[in-house]
Amino acid sequence: MAKQQLPLPEMNDDKHRHKQFNGHLDSNRLRPPKFIPNRSRSPGSCSVNNSQIAHAISFRSGAECPDAGILPASLNAGDSTTSMSCNESHFEQSFERLAKLGEGSFGEVFQVRDRSDSRLYAVKISKQLFRGEQYRAERLEEVRRYEEFSGHENCIRFIRAWEQYDRLFMQMELCRESLEQYLYRCRYIPEERIWHILLDLLRGLKSLHDRNLIHLDIKLDNVLIDDDDTCKLADFGLVIDVDKANNHHATEGDSRYMAPEILQGQFSKAADIFSLGIAMLELACYMDLPSNGPLWHELRHGKLPEEFINTISVELQQVIKCMMSPDPRQRPTAEQLLAHPVLTRMQKADKSMILLKLLSKCFRRSRRAAWTKMCNLRTAAYRCLFYILEILHLYKPLTASKSAGYNGAANGAPSSPSASVAGIPRVEFQLAGSTPIGNRDCYVSDFLSAMDTLDLSQQCTPTACGRKNLVNSTPRQRRQLLAAVNHSLQDLF
Numbered sequence: 001m002a003k004q005q006l007p008l009p010e011m012n013d014d015k016h017r018h019k020q021f022n023g024h025l026d027s028n029r030l031r032p033p034k035f036i037p038n039r040s041r042s043p044g045s046c047s048v049n050n051s052q053i054a055h056a057i058s059f060r061s062g063a064e065c066p067d068a069g070i071l072p073a074s075l076n077a078g079d080s081t082t083s084m085s086c087n088e089s090h091f092e093q094s095f096e097r098l099a100k101l102g103e104g105s106f107g108e109v110f111q112v113r114d115r116s117d118s119r120l121y122a123v124k125i126s127k128q129l130f131r132g133e134q135y136r137a138e139r140l141e142e143v144r145r146y147e148e149f150s151g152h153e154n155c156i157r158f159i160r161a162w163e164q165y166d167r168l169f170m171q172m173e174l175c176r177e178s179l180e181q182y183l184y185r186c187r188y189i190p191e192e193r194i195w196h197i198l199l200d201l202l203r204g205l206k207s208l209h210d211r212n213l214i215h216l217d218i219k220l221d222n223v224l225i226d227d228d229d230t231c232k233l234a235d236f237g238l239v240i241d242v243d244k245a246n247n248h249h250a251t252e253g254d255s256r257y258m259a260p261e262i263l264q265g266q267f268s269k270a271a272d273i274f275s276l277g278i279a280m281l282e283l284a285c286y287m288d289l290p291s292n293g294p295l296w297h298e299l300r301h302g303k304l305p306e307e308f309i310n311t312i313s314v315e316l317q318q319v320i321k322c323m324m325s326p327d328p329r330q331r332p333t334a335e336q337l338l339a340h341p342v343l344t345r346m347q348k349a350d351k352s353m354i355l356l357k358l359l360s361k362c363f364r365r366s367r368r369a370a371w372t373k374m375c376n377l378r379t380a381a382y383r384c385l386f387y388i389l390e391i392l393h394l395y396k397p398l399t400a401s402k403s404a405g406y407n408g409a410a411n412g413a414p415s416s417p418s419a420s421v422a423g424i425p426r427v428e429f430q431l432a433g434s435t436p437i438g439n440r441d442c443y444v445s446d447f448l449s450a451m452d453t454l455d456l457s458q459q460c461t462p463t464a465c466g467r468k469n470l471v472n473s474t475p476r477q478r479r480q481l482l483a484a485v486n487h488s489l490q491d492l493f
């Protein structure tokens, strides 16, 4: 009897190819679970359990950083002085969420504006809830590493971290894009730039290796580029001590960048060098890295595809080849690589340019600060105008009752609350539904709980909502309104 043949899986992984861009950098990644804070309490009650209170996380000593581990007090959700603080998380209170920057296997990263200093930052929110102490400990370890390397020029700057609703939140400097996004944007990167990127990453990696730590997840997606074009190592989620790595639970990173010896459970600094080498191959040759199959093995046996590798200089080829040596003992260390003639020359040139770099950085920062200030002034001016118009409108019924014949009040007809004061145009402020169109997806995304969804039908414009109260306001309410105007004027000047 003839054997029935099972259909074979399609194998199209037999040839190295250039990277393909389908519009999504990480289309194969799963959607994150919905961020639904545990808000089972009734809206009126303000009882909070421990996980609902934002707890700052910091491993810095008090001497090193006196306010490490302290969250801005007025913003803490545990501070139940206002009804708003009862219903909103620390994240929602402290930041304006502007856009989603990216997503990895552990977290979603958002571009935010910090309400306290009006500056832009990135906040990474862990995707999974802290289900067990082990998972929580791993996430807190990530915070420790971010803090530890925050001061290094080639590692991402960390601001603060906190946990709330069984999730980890990490605030860090905002970078322009990841190296992967940069590659998709440029496709061809000049070799001079490749050497600069390699220099930056070797510096960052050396700082880790000097402390006997290994990154284990070096890839283009985990390298960020700031406004000064400096490349920074990020995502310290898998960082581990070399000594602990082989005995404990070291986790391998992305298989596309994985060193071959990781399959045998050998974790060492050389594994990071391999990952950086293969990332440089991807960057320099715009090559699509396989995540498994025969091509994956070829790359780990020192067989680099000629049609790709021949497009770059011999010097760069040699560096990449030795970084990707199959035997981890043959790979150079970060320090040895930094001593390469091309990189030494660049470091010398960098030193002579340091003053110029500092000046341009200062200029860029002050320009950004001035722009932020200008935006604040504009907002405050609008707010002021709004209050002035409100006050003028507020005084209308009082003056109307004194002056006979005005607006029909003397005839006993009730004055329309939406009628304008003579000579002053009526201004309707449509705040409801004013979500910026470009970011609408982000605002209505699954991050918001059912309570937070923008139900425009339920909302009314401030003029419609507050009118009745304002017209019949007491002197105390008027005083409050005047205080608000005063506050706006202070914002302005």
Ligand SMILES: Nc1ncnc2c1ncn2[C@@H]1O[C@H](COP(=O)(O)OP(=O)(O)OP(=O)(O)O)[C@@H](O)[C@H]1O
Binding pocket: 101, 102, 103, 104, 105, 106, 107, 108, 109, 122, 124, 156, 172, 173, 174, 175, 176, 177, 178, 217, 221, 222, 224, 234, 235, 237
């Ligand atoms: N500070 C930042 N500034 C700008 N973009 C950022 C920043 N931090 C992260 N991103 C973007 O978010 C993406 C995911 O961030 P990150 O790598 O930290 O998440 P992850 O879940 O730990 O990822 P992985 O799957 O690699 O472990 C990055 O690839 C990058 O595009």
Ligand SMILES: [Mg+2]
Binding pocket: 104, 105, 221, 222, 235
């Ligand atoms: Mg990542």
